[in-house]
Amino acid sequence: MKKLIVAATAMVLLAPGIASAKEMTFASWGGAYQDAIRKAWIQPFSKESGIKVEEDTGPETAKIKAMVETKSVTWDVVTAGGGGLMRGVRQGLFEKITPDMVNTDHVIPGARNDYGVASEIFSTLIGFSTKAFPAAGPQPRNFADFWDIAKFPGKRTLPDKPETVVEAALLADGVPMAEVYKTLSTEAGLKRALDKIRTLKPQVAVWWASGAQPVQALGSGEVVMALGWNGRFQAGIESKLPIAMAWEQQIPQVGFFMIPKGAPNKAEAVAFLNYIAKPENNARLSEFVAYGPTSEKALAAIPAARMENLPSTSERLKNALFLDIEWWADNGAKVTEAYTAMLKE
Template sequence: MVVLVMSAAAQEGSLTIASFGGSYSESQKKAFLAPFQQESGIKANMVDYNGGLGELRAQVESGNVAWEVVDMEMQDLVRACDDGLLEPLNDVSLPKAADGTDGAADFIEGTLHDCGVGTVIWSTVIAFNSEMFPGEEPSKMADFFDLKRFPGKRGLMKRPQAILEWALIADGVDAKDVYRVLAKPEGVERALAKLDTIRDHIVWWDAHAQAPQLLADKEVAMTMAANGRIYTAAVAEGKPFTTIWDRQIWIQEFWAIPKGSRNIEAARKYIAFASRPEQMAVQASQISYGPARKSAASMVGDKMRPYLPTEQSNFATAVHNDVEFWADHGDAINERFLVWLSK
């Protein structure tokens, strides 16, 4: 017989929320946890986890669920929902926008899911060191592939995601058709052929922290990077970095509730509170991730708004990372990419 051990948090009617730590969790504590506790009287604390499904699956399958809410990346949310590891959230109460717009309609398309409610949007962008371009500066994603006008090494993460989408768009494929083209072997070959045009100038990296360091050391003139890393280096550390928002590849984070959570109603109240546009704006004012709600963007101060992926001009040509595409085709494309790398 399985004995279900109730967590101390559940016994006390409080919430334990799992997130990714660092400045990201600190922004969540200020924007969501502290004011939620004050308004609701429900105690909420945050613990760090490393993402993925390992810890979540172990808790659900053992019947000892220690988290009431978890922050999840899109690819993990989809898998967890399919595997029955999450509670349904398609009927969660979403606060209306200030102008009366329905809550669900105020979310950016793709940021609501049967098992999750969108919280932030971040993106993979191209950034450059402005000191290495004293004349004309690059301004479009396609400039990454233009070695004649914009010479210098290029930094790329050693994986096909984002790289192949950019290569196809730079080669003339309409952004809306990228994943349809990439689903075919000839589409993958077309993307790799475009990468061949800059292959000898690529510096490969494995961890996101390497991208701004390569730029700072001038080992590369341009690099793909997580937008938050470039913001921190440029704004907080004063590095001469510029972000190219054209064709940013964006992805969203979600709030979710583990299956079997002991305090589901309190968890749902927390998610509804964290879905208020004004609370999302508080978080976005501290960290360069865009709020999932459209009306929240206008509430963010002028100082931070230009650095958000969802700022109107930044988002104009954004490409939504198709997680389900990569789930279906990723293994085959990764295998072909590794063969190409080994040439």
Template sequence: MTRFSRRQFLATTATASAVLALPNIARADGKTLTIVSWGGAYQKAQSEEVWQPAAKKLGIELIEETYNGLADIRLRVRSGAVSWDIVSIGAGGAARAAAEDLLTPIDYSVVQTENLMPDYASKNWLGGDLYSTALAWRSDVYGDNAPQNWADFWDVEKFPGKRAYRNQSLGHLEPALLAEGVAAEDVYKELSTDAGLKEAINKIASLKPHIATFWASGAHQAQYLKDGVIDMTSAWSGQIIPLIEAGQPIDLTFNQAILDADAYVVPKGAPSEKLAMAFLNEISKAEYQAAFSNRMPYGAVNELAYTSGAISEERAKLLPSSPKNVATQLSLNSEWWKENQTRAEKLYQEMITA
């Protein structure tokens, strides 16, 4: 899943083109850092709750820009026109960027990880926040008899109603195997076989008569559910939680959800690489992570954000990375997707159009 489709917080093409025309600016004074994200409410919260307070603490000047995705990083690095020091990107995109040798490894002699959740401090990326692909439904349709796992999502007799599912394979093969009864720890082992991948595709194909739409973005899934176009859907938690908080008759479960990360990376050739590492270390602290999660419905990576009480128990119920919620989920394997997405996506699209 790319952030491009998930939040639709796009930078303008004109701005991106103008920035790409700039030469690589050497900023070795250790006082200026350029950080890039997706814009919109998400970046506004990153800036106000995390970046600016951290920059003030470190006594540095922060330049903020927006971008359109991995292609922008690729173009800058390969053209030698890197003016960005840190980029916010999905973990899957980070894994692909690393495979293309576009990133500088994270310096873990500077970035401290002892309080971070396992698996979210990779060689080339550092987790910034967490979100889930979860099962969501209209509570006014199902009441007390609501679906609670992916097997329920596929059970059209016990849980009749119109479904929606993603129009891309990323993060959406795993629920099919979980619905088939494959243990969470065996999902990627199964998907790595031709038979397992085919099983997942066929499982989704079997549900097509009950899928009213294959959604293309976070905005779509939320709107379809809010308007009653569908009764249940796979959904990104960050899109659904605001609807719940607003009092809409909508609910979700983190049981068997697919946990994924938004990450920070340092492009190869970043002008202020050493400062970037110090900044990543600072923004990984619990105080910033808690402030962001208290404002936006995305989970903290630093476990102290929960155990310190900076995030209340009531708020934690709605966050994918709270200790209670994370225990019931499957972590998305970005390395598997890096190696297999092209093949999986081809089969997935053939299934949708068949």
């Protein structure tokens, strides 16, 4: 409240001077995700700081590149996954975010990046049909179970892109977490992962292209097990679809907020990033979507019932292999070619 009064006073004092009511533009992917960001962060941030936040949608990396190169950047903060962040960084599209701009010491180490502030953590894991595998009997728990057709018969669905699938395949094949990317970096290791996926191919009914598909396929009974995103599975569960998640093994990914190079309101953008990075603020997004906070300090602020659905609890992080975005930026093209070729066989 005190902050609010200060902010209000500041606004009153500033207002007559100029129309310099501070503002910035935030661009994200629309839909439920941006609705959640608006409620959790944008509205309270505007109230607290007096900075008006304009929203836009569709921050395609190609569009960011075009904006930066034509010097017509209209966005101050954009959002992306790790892949988008890294490819943008390689092409020099984002401002470097130094510790004196935004302090990220408290952020989970796997989620830190020099060019983006970690906004949330979501996870790729197993979702399964509770009709096919009810609580009374054995239920799949880890990636090895995903590949175990004898114990858990029925069709599966996997992403049509290799990210997270090759990692899951190696984990299922018994490679220890710490060795996964080292193994994948060798020809033999990549082949091992692809061979493992090949053995499952006859059981894969759908190679999904959009995050809604695995949930839809589980709900309709088209498949009994899916490798998909926890937030989507959770939405399915909340819509009363017969789905449960196996939390024993997961591949978390981080969502990032970045500042495009040449952003017109950089100071306001930095203020916004500071706001979302603060643990007590960061925790708030989890009220609206089933994404986890990026700092263990934020966990205390989240009710226990919600914690059960989030990927970044201290317990779950122990068995979590963070997607290595640097590795994918280096090897993505080659691995995608090999993966597509394997699928087309």
